[in-house]
Amino acid sequence: MRTFAWWFGMGALLTLGILMVQGGVRDLLYGSSDSGTWEGVLSMGLTILGGGVLAGCVAVILNRLR
Secondary structure (H helix, E strand, C coil): HHHHHHHHHHHHHHHHHHHHHHHHHHHHHCCCCCCCCCHHHHHHHHHHHHHHHHHHHHHHHHHHHC
């Protein structure tokens, strides 16, 4: 469980960093869509969560193979 938690955090931070480099800090915080900021925040949050889950699951699988 510690392996998953560690790599989940690292994957989420890495995904956040990539989003900030690609979209810029202003687009990340305020959103660029006209339909509302909640959709942008939800989209960013799900992307960051997905990056964390992906990194955590890959780490657990590689730990089992070793």
